[in-house]
Amino acid sequence: MDTHRTRPAPDGSVGSGRKKSTVLIYLFGALGGLNWGYDTGVISAALVYLRPEFELSSWAEGWIVTGLIIGAVFGAAVGGRLSDKYGRWKILMATAVTFIVAPVGMALAPDPNTLFVFRFIVGLGSGLAAVTLPVYLSEISPARIRGKVTAFYALAIVTGQFIGFIIGLAFAPMESWRWMLGLSVVPSLLFAVGLAFIWETPRWLVKKGREAEALTILHYDRTPEEAERELQEIHVINEAEKAAGAQNLKALLQPWVKPILFVGLGLAILQQIMGINTIIYYAPTTLQNVGFTDQAAIAANLIIGVMNVLAIWLALTYADRWGRRPLLLAGAAGTCLSLAVLALTNLLLPEPEGFGVVGIVTLTCMAVYIFMFQASWGSMVWVMLGEIFPLGVRAAAMGLATTALWFANGVVALGFPPVLEAVGVGWLFAGFSVICCAALVFTYRRVPETKGRSLEEIESTFRNTAGMPVVPNPKRMR
Secondary structure, rough: OOHHHHOOOOOOOOOHHHHHHHHHHHHHOOHHHHHHHHHHHHHHHHEEEEEEEOOOOHHHHHHOOOOHHHHHHHHHHHHHHHHHHHOOOHHHHHHHHHHHHHHHHHOOOHHHHHHHHHHHHHHHHHHHHHHHHHHHHHHHHOHHHHHHHHHHHHHHHHHHHHHHHHHHHHOOOOOOOOHHHHHHHHHHHHHHHHHHHOOHHHHHHHHHOHHHHHHHHHHOOOHHHHHHHHHHHHHHHHHHHHOOOOHHHHHHHOOHHHHHHHHHHHHHHHHHHHHHHHHHHHHHHHHHHOOOOOHHHHHHHHHHHHHHHHHHHHHHHHHHHHHHHHHHHHHHHHHHHHHHHHHHHHHHOOOOOOOOHHHHHHHHHHHHHHHHHHOOOHHHHHHHHHOOOHHHHHHHHHHHHHHHHHHHHHHHHHHHHHHHHHHHHHHHHHHHHHHHHHHHHHHHOOOOOOOOHHHHHHHHHHHHHHOOOOOOOEEEEE
């Protein structure tokens, strides 16, 4: 770690310059999501021109899209253990390297197999980022703004997607998918530069016995009293987990940890199988099927991109005011309804012979779905995954949840083209509507509220529920 950035004033205070630097940490730390968002956003436009150039079948098309996701599964599977061993910051630097190398390879790919390989490499970085960044942001930010800070990661993802949509539209007249994919090197370089402005998390430092450095970092965005109290909470939880042997993967099987893991896995898997990536990856393909021309379908991505960004700003504004649980409930209900209308429209109205009512309703429902999803499940799941897991297994549990998330993502992305071809838009989105309804039930019955509580208070509540109290009288979770 760059220790010159963690040296406090002689009296232990932090000046206004430190406060500004802390804001930069949150902004630059979240930028890892920008590249992932760009690659997932631009591929929908690139596919329109990749398909005829390489004469792709529906399965080959699915594999090119899924190359990123397969790589992300591997990255997520090892990311937790690596970030526990080497630190959050070093793993973020590794993601920056993959993000810089992969775009060049994608742009120069002579065939679908080479393109798949470099999509896999950028996926490795995306998987590492998906495991490490939410944990990093949740561990370094104060409880009072943790929801907003962690949601910056989701904002970076959708901002990257929106930029990808714009680049796709800009290069559509030239039919240049190589420029579309290769330009993701720009956000990659921005992320690498941003890493020079951030430092390690206090919770990882405490785990490594570096409490003095952890206290210095806590002072950056907390009063001296808050910093001392939070350090003590971290220390107490860390010692309790050491005593219980909760510093390894076997700790995930402890009776009091299993319910937390179940919630985390449920949130991660549901986020992906609710249908979001069928909209992001295949929006132009879906719109072409209901009467849009090629360029009109790509242009319609901008509407989806605007809904993405507006929804995340809503989540940023209200996550720490309304709470995570109300947003998740509202989002599940809204996505269920919008997809049900989309399904019924496509099932009951005549098959379109050009742009018409079915196309307008399809685009409207997709836009409403995107807004409801991103204001809730698209943002709050990342917030909660960074919050709910115990310190001793946080990175490992996050790795498992994120691996499950990417695996579900891959199944949906790979299966979408042939399923769409087999059953059509109507029945496909009817199925996703049912899954959104299941997400509503799951949230109501199993997901707790976490707003306004330190990570140690959240862990203490789960421990107390299981009869393993650590910190006296933790705030009660609803």
